[in-house]
Amino acid sequence: MAAHSHETESKNKSTSNPSVCFFCNENGQEALHESYTFGQDTRVRECAVKLNDTLLLAKLSAGDLIAQEAKYHSKCLVSLYNRASRIEMKNDNVESKKERQIHGIAFSELVSYINETRSCDETISVYKLSDLCKLYTERITCLGADVSSRVNSSRLKDRIVSNFPDLDAYKQGRENILAFKDDIGPALKRVCLEDFDNEFVNISKAATFVRKDIFASNSEFKGTFPKGCQEASVPQSLLSLISMIQFGPNIQDRSYSQSTLTIAQLLMYSCTKKQSNRHMKDHEPPVCAYLGVMIHCKTRKRDLVDTFFKLGLSVSYDRVLEISTSMANDACRRYVQEGIVCPTNLLQNVFTSSAVDNIDHNPSSISSKDSFHGTGISLFQHISEDAQGVVQALDQSETMLKCQSKRVSLLPESYSNLPPAVLRFNEPDIPLVEGELSIDMFSFPAALKGEFKWLKHVAENSSVRATVGTNISWSAYHAAVLPDGNKLPAVSALLPLFHEQAKSVAMIRHSLEHYRSAVRKLNPGQTPVVAFDQPLFTVAKLIQWNWPQIYGEDHFVMMFGGLHIEMAAFKALGSWLEDSGWTSVLVNAQVTSPGTADSFLKASHVTKTRRAHQVTACTLYRLLSNAYCQYKDVLRDDEVTLEFEDWCLERSKESPHFKFWYTTLRFELTVLIFIRSIREANFSLYIEALSKIIPWFFCLGSHQLFTMATNSSA
DNA sequence: GGCGTACATTGCGTCTGGCG
DNA sequence: CGCCAGACGCAATGTACGCC
Known part of the structure; x- marks a missing residue:
């Protein structure tokens, strides 16, 4: 492929003293050439290695071609090169389809670049072939293709000229120059007038190019941060440019670091069409939304969010409020649709237990006027290796509905309205436990042995200074002993709080009802298990005995926390x-x-x-x-x-x-x-x-x- | 007079609807 | 989309009052 370019590089010169060809060992009819360049020597060696030609390798081991005063037929050399390149082609045949595609993309972008700069008056419409070639190569690298073999500039020139019939190629020394016939006059004039800085033009060209990409792409925040959203939110060219600025143009691996992604997203966020500070809603990359929401969530400080906004790092406080409202509205809408209040982070097909407790918030000890006695219902899911759970199926299509008002909509009435209830009997019939209570001591002896092992471990290690890795404390020891599969963290969620105090029959009944419907949705067929503290447990038990048909002991398991x-x-x-x-x-x-x-x-x-x-x-x-x-x-x-x-x-x-x-x-x-x-x-x-x-x-x-x-x- | 309680005032920050 | 003014919430402080 690239054989002829080298051919022209090495100056061919027929020798006067007839000898044999280095490759075919014959004199033959054709003229013999002498090797002059080291480049040729290295290339021949590479080809020999690629072809695994032992004979040639043996010959080469005697020294480089120049020292050996090797002579050759140009036909022989070219055939060597061609054979080697065929091998290469075979090696990356799989990749070649993708490569061709990438070359196509790069070329089309090059064409549109030429078109654009031509229509623009500010820039000059004369192109150096080498510049275009560089741009093309850069673009190919951006897109992830291999550019180890050089881009053939004259073939590129032919492709460009065939695309633009009125584009002419001029040769000036070693430089090829492309220009539109009509533009030659003004271009020459401008060149004469301005002594512009070549590098700056390059920068502005790159900026225009990337800017076009930025405005073409869309990254609206949809309310979630799916995997890979950061890469997806910014154009490839912007990422490549920043990565090149950060780490130089020769990066080996194609994955971008977080800093590159962040900078790209910030750039994307602060790109505006005109000279103004107005951001565009469809240019709101994940990092900016995340920063704003995260700061507000953790600190609840308007000032901090505002400062970050003014520094151009995060979205505005207004936007944060809007996001949080629409997320809340989203959740409420789903709850109303389903008629069940069930947080989205909970998994399906996992054993789900719950706990009901009262919440006492008493900020001022002087008067309990502002104190809050509410009820909280938490759901817990115990995931293990054999029960990993599935993410709830949600309709993602309608998420983040545009809402004009910043007011949060209401929860379903079935949840927020507490139906009144009183006990029918204060001393209900307590059902007898059927069957006998038999517990096999199945795992207790082993656990006791484990405890003694811990004691022994402590006795052996406590005299020496504890080093890193010796887990003396009870919890650390047992955590270290536990097999890895059992260490998955539980999933937990808190249902919306109630203003009503917990220690009432109505409230407990209500929470049982809602927990049960959540369990029916998440893990159908599971017996609900609820944990209470001492006072609430009493109420729960009374409820269970008063309404055995609905909350009886075969329908609910009440646990003491x-x-x-x-x-x-x-x-x-x-x-x-x-x-x-x-x-x-x-x-x-x-x-x-x-x-x-x-x-x-x-x-x-x-x-x-x-x-x-x-x-x-x-x-x-x-x-x-x-x-x-x-x-x-x-x-x-x-x-x-x-x-x-x-x-x-x-x-x-x-x-x-x-x-x-x-x-x-x-x-x-x-x-x-x-x-x-x-x-x-x-x-x-x-x-x-x-x-x-x-x-x-x-x-x-x-x-x-x-x-x-x-x-x-x- | 000292102490405890209840209520008013003040300052600061957030929330919300509306406007440009 | 950004900004603003008024409403609202919270905590600290100030003040009045009753009781011992």
Whole structure:
């Protein structure tokens, strides 16, 4: 292909002394040429490698062509080049179709460029072939084609001239110049008058070119940020230009960095037709909309959004409000259409549970006039590897309806209107539990072993300074042990809040109703599961027993919330440890102050209490294992060594003191397992741990809790 | 007189409809 | 699409009043 161009480069010269051709080893009829240039040598070597011609490679290994004073037939050389290029063609035949397409696009753009600049009076309508060639090559690179083989300029010239019949090619030295016949006169005159800066013309040409692309493309914000929206929102030429400015023209990979995308979008946003600061609504790239909405969402500060807007980084505050209103309207419209209030981030075909709680917002302690006692309903979805869930099918066509008013439309009346309800019986018939409550201890023993492993891990590692990677703390250890598949985060959503206080029959009934319709939509066939705190749980249970046909125990599962069970368990543990000297131990060991230690007994601060019990468990285990080691040391040879657990049981029989603290350790670990079962969303472990804890509620006087917890485990 | 409570005032910022 | 004025909301401060 490019063979002839090289042919002309190397000055051919017939030699006087007849010898043989380097390639065909014959003298032949034709004239022999001598090799003069290093370029030729390298090219021949490349071809030899490509063709895998061992004979030729062996000859070449003796030295370069010039040093060997090699002579050749031009036919032989050309045939070598052609064979090599054929191989090359075969290699990228798949790509060639795409390449040809890209060449076509680039050429058509070149033609339109010539047309445009010709009609424009400001620019000169004389084109250097080399410039056009450069532009063409650049455009091809932009479009992602390979330009390792040079663009053939004379062929390009022929193509251009055939497109423009009145375009003439002139030769001036080595430079080819193209000009329209009619324009020659004015062009020459202008050249004579102006000594313009060539580079600046190039810049302005590039700017005009990219600007045209910017105005041709459309990037209206549609309310969502789909994948790849940043690339899609800006023209390819703009991205290439910025990328070239940032990193130089030779970039290897075709993906753009975020900074390139951002700059391109900002440019796109601030391009205006006239000299004004008015933005166009159909030129609103994702980054600008995102920045504005994000800042407003996180800080709620008008000033910040305004500042960003004035700096040309984000959309205006007005626009942010408009976007948020139309998004809210969009959601409301969908809710009204479906008759179900179900947030769009929830997935379908995933187990969905919910929690109902009261919201107390009491900003001023002086008067509770402005305080807010509302109700919040949250939905939770537990995704795992085998239940990934599907995104809800939404009609994207109608999203972001143009709304004139900035007022948010209303939620469906079925949601916002609270139907009144009162209990029919204050002491309803409580249905008996059918069948017997049997719980197989399926995973609890393994979990207990896991806890002991943690204790052992702590005992082994706590003496040395903790390095990165040794997870001492209870939660970090178990998180590290957990297989990766179980670490997917849950999806959660909050339904619109209610002004009504939660602790009323009407409100609870209403929330049950709406949660149920959401579950029917998201995961049909699933039994609804709702978690409550203590006061609400009572109301929910009463509702369940008053209307067994609608909310009966076979229709709904009411759960006592995990946090409250945990608190109750710690309280039980507190009353178990009361007056045992546990608090004074904590104070003497300078773990806490006396006041805080006392608060652990009542579990008023859950996190602190949990931590205190974790520390206690570690210490107890350490004392235990020390004692066990001593026991093994003094053991006589003829006695049977007891296993750790058996030894513990044996010791418990002998010493009440030992039994007390061993029981404490077991209880603490059980509570920790319970907490872990919630965190790992392990339902069978939850049931088992709860059934282990419930007897404690019974023993330690908290009768109400006993009933509630039993209810929620049944 | 000190303290606690209820209500009014003030300053600042956001929301909203309307205008150019 | 951008800007503006008035409405509205919130929190801090000021003031009046009753009780011990």
